[in-house]
Amino acid sequence: MKIDVVTLFPEMFDGPMGHSIMNRAAERGLLDFNRVNFRQFGLGKHQMVDDTPYGGGAGMLLKPEPLFDAMAHIEEQHPSTKKRVILMDPAGKPFNQKMAEDFSKEEHLIFLCGHYEGYDERVRSLVTDEVSLGDYVLTGGELAAMVMVDATVRLLPGVLGNAVSAETDSHSSGLLEHPHYTRPADYKGMKVPEVLMSGNHGLIEEWRHKESLKRTFFRRPDMLEGRVLTKQEQEWIAEWQRDFNEDES
Incomplete structure (x- = not known):
């Protein structure tokens, strides 16, 4: 599986992606994970990625050009893959286990991580899914993307040592998982x-x-x-x- 995360803060993914299940998946060749800093597609000498909203209002909006250009860059790098583009958005559909299972069957996932007050509405024309981690607002989409990537990648065949573990997880069966015990008795x-x-x-x-x-x-x-x-x-x-x-x- 290929995963690209489009973000202003690619370094935030260094820790989570370099350890445990995610690192194991990459080492086994089951995951090709890339970070695309869309600041490099910003406008002008200051690489501007945000601007004030038309009509007034608080905060700044992400401009469409950098994100469109970042997506074009990914397409140039991987022109033949079937892509599912996921927008991190608190107004999106709540993420759940069924969604993680659906994502794990895809060939190429792209997570768009916003920041500031939100996106120029035209950015939504790029995406296939608008997803929220929950009914609350985060500073940016990076933490939400990390959670979704983790929940998805662990379901890839060969990632977990025991495939049954994923099948019996809470929510996979429609029920919470039963209690577990180990020694001593x-x-x-x-x-x-x-x-x-x-x-x-x-x-x-x-x-x-x-x-x-x-x-x-x-x-x-x-x-x-x-x-x-x-x-x-x-x-x-x-x-x-x-x-x-x-x-x-």
């Missing part, structure tokens, strides 16, 4: 559930599924909206609801 009186040491894989999988559902039911009930529950899942939820009501009374 008893730590300060807190014991590992016996079923996990039973060797009965059928019971273990049932326990894990039940705990995933339980964690989701209590922490993120919104994730269950629209989910078609099995009879067993309905019975479990009814049981937890009764226990919760009894505790409240």
